Amino acid sequence: MSMVRVQSIMSNELAKRSIFSRPPEPPHEYLLNDPSTSIFIGITKLFSVPFTWTFANLTNPHIAVVGITGAGKSYFVKTFLTRASYVWNTNAIIVDWAGEYKAWVKQSGGTVVSLGKGDFINIMDLSGMKPVDRAKQIMNSLEILTDIAEFPEQKRLTAEALEQAYVNFGFASSQLPEPGKEVPTLKEVIALLEEKLQEGSYEYPAELENAVYRLRQFAREGEDYFARKSTIDLGRLASSGLVSIDLSNLPDEKFRAMAALFILQTLKEKMRTEGWSASKGLKALVVLDEAWKVASDERSDAVMIVREGRKYQFGLIVASQNPTDINEAIFSNVGTTIMLRVKFEKFLDYLQGSLNFSGFMRGEISKFGVGQAAIDMSFQTSVQFPEVFLINRVVGEVPLDVYTITMADILNEQELSNPDVQKELSMEKIDINSRLIQANFNSDTINDIFKELDARNRMIDIRGLVQILSGEKVSKEAIVELLRSFGLQDSIITRVFVYVT
Ligand SMILES: Nc1ncnc2c1ncn2[C@@H]1O[C@H](COP(=O)(O)OP(=O)(O)OP(=O)(O)O)[C@@H](O)[C@H]1O
Numbered sequence: 001m002s003m004v005r006v007q008s009i010m011s012n013e014l015a016k017r018s019i020f021s022r023p024p025e026p027p028h029e030y031l032l033n034d035p036s037t038s039i040f041i042g043i044t045k046l047f048s049v050p051f052t053w054t055f056a057n058l059t060n061p062h063i064a065v066v067g068i069t070g071a072g073k074s075y076f077v078k079t080f081l082t083r084a085s086y087v088w089n090t091n092a093i094i095v096d097w098a099g100e101y102k103a104w105v106k107q108s109g110g111t112v113v114s115l116g117k118g119d120f121i122n123i124m125d126l127s128g129m130k131p132v133d134r135a136k137q138i139m140n141s142l143e144i145l146t147d148i149a150e151f152p153e154q155k156r157l158t159a160e161a162l163e164q165a166y167v168n169f170g171f172a173s174s175q176l177p178e179p180g181k182e183v184p185t186l187k188e189v190i191a192l193l194e195e196k197l198q199e200g201s202y203e204y205p206a207e208l209e210n211a212v213y214r215l216r217q218f219a220r221e222g223e224d225y226f227a228r229k230s231t232i233d234l235g236r237l238a239s240s241g242l243v244s245i246d247l248s249n250l251p252d253e254k255f256r257a258m259a260a261l262f263i264l265q266t267l268k269e270k271m272r273t274e275g276w277s278a279s280k281g282l283k284a285l286v287v288l289d290e291a292w293k294v295a296s297d298e299r300s301d302a303v304m305i306v307r308e309g310r311k312y313q314f315g316l317i318v319a320s321q322n323p324t325d326i327n328e329a330i331f332s333n334v335g336t337t338i339m340l341r342v343k344f345e346k347f348l349d350y351l352q353g354s355l356n357f358s359g360f361m362r363g364e365i366s367k368f369g370v371g372q373a374a375i376d377m378s379f380q381t382s383v384q385f386p387e388v389f390l391i392n393r394v395v396g397e398v399p400l401d402v403y404t405i406t407m408a409d410i411l412n413e414q415e416l417s418n419p420d421v422q423k424e425l426s427m428e429k430i431d432i433n434s435r436l437i438q439a440n441f442n443s444d445t446i447n448d449i450f451k452e453l454d455a456r457n458r459m460i461d462i463r464g465l466v467q468i469l470s471g472e473k474v475s476k477e478a479i480v481e482l483l484r485s486f487g488l489q490d491s492i493i494t495r496v497f498v499y500v501t
């Protein structure tokens with residue numbers, strides 16, 4: 001008669017055995033790659049395998065990152081870009097909608113381009129492209145951002161004037177441009193249309209007037225962010241290390257989208273014309289964080305980059321609070337999806353429907369703490385295991401200048417002794433700072449807040465923090481938004497207000 005013997009075994013050893021017919025985590029050979037050619041993300045929850053990411057066996061290098069505010073999307077992106085730069089020397093271009101990356105990029109020695117605050121882009125810059133192709137791209141952006149597609153005659157007039165402006169500056173429409181030669185701006189294009197209007201021979205003056213009016217919104221004095229000589233060398237964007245294009249100072253979403261579309265067009269073109277040679281790793285990563293207008297439109301070049309990026313070793317990272325804002329052609333084709341905490345049923349339905357994970361996994365995703373994640377990878381070959389697995393948390397670079405907010409004052413004894421309940425938040429100064437800026441706190445208030453925090457050795461309980469904010473006459477709504485952006489759940493935030501009098 002045989003006996004069952006109990007054996008003690010380390011979980012990583014256990015992970016190597018194929019005990020289950022459908023193991024709930026990909027086998028370790030899919031998770032653990034050579035660290036000199038892959039990026040460490042975190043430890044898997046079930047078998048404690050160090051997960052290192054590579055796109056070698058994935059359908060492509062593109063990544064979607066989803067999660068509610070404060071879940072850890074930007075933190076993941078920063079960690080990922082930092083390691084990609086160590087491992088592969090990867091260049092990164094961040095299209096920074098809300099100015100969230102600015103401080104971090106500066107601190108990391110990268111370049112910040114501040115549109116609307118000293119920097120300009122001339123959307124007619126050729127960066128090695130034929131005028132006819134650039135004109136088409138500008139028309140494409142106008143179709144995405146304005147109603148021009150509904151007015152064929154205005155469209156024709158605008159396209160014609162764009163090409164004519166290049167010709168007037170000595171370019172041949174379908175020839176590669178001489179490098180360094182001066183290019184026209186939208187102002188010249190508008191002038192051409194106005195001239196035609198003044199000549200008075202054109203039979204539909206209203207069409208001309210409307211075409212002028214539409215273009216003028218991008219060339220008005222003081223708002224001519226795209227109609228002046230560029231202050232950056234666009235041709236070198238994809239080979240300049242870490243670059244963040246800060247769009248937060250532009251007046252509205254239309255301007256931000258215009259800039260983002262233009263950057264993507266330029267990068268896509270670079271990717272194609274340079275026909276980057278095959279080598280290990282990724283040449284460049286483009287990050288779109290909350291750029292929904294750009295990520296959701298199928299005519300945007302983000303879709304093109306997803307389709308063709310793999311062969312040029314060019315990766316796209318799209319981060320969003322709302323997965324349905326990411327165009328399906330992008331979302332259903334990315335090789336990797338990082339799901340941080342998602343709480344809206346509608347979004348969970350969408351994720352579960354597209355990635356096909358279990359109800360258990362769905363429950364986990366809705367309960368995650370900051371940095372905890374479920375990861376889906378689509379492999380090039382069909383595999384016999386579920387493609388979605390959990391990691392304990394995205395393990396990031398060590399923070400440099402940390403402030404700690406303790407929550408012990410609002411937790412009960414049972415919660416205090418429960419290891420799963422989060423008891424403090426640690427945040428970097430630059431991160432708290434940018435969140436305060438985003439929440440529209442003025443700089444005096446921000447300085448006062450840091451003074452108070454420093455006086456308390458950079459450690460404060462959450463009620464104390466809220467008291468400081470209330471003392472600075474910050475509204476309750478603004479405080480709630482701020483605490484949400486720290487990744488705190490509403491149930492915790494409510495308590496802060498119940499206890500504070
Ligand atoms: N894996 C992690 N480990 C430690 N701290 C983290 C982790 N992820 C996020 N944080 C911290 O949590 C806070 C919120 O993270 P982050 O800014 O990345 O959120 P987000 O998802 O980008 O939010 P938003 O949608 O508002 O931009 C930050 O202070 C960040 O430093």
Ligand SMILES: [Mg+2]
Pocket residue numbers: 073074075100289
């Ligand atoms: Mg973010």
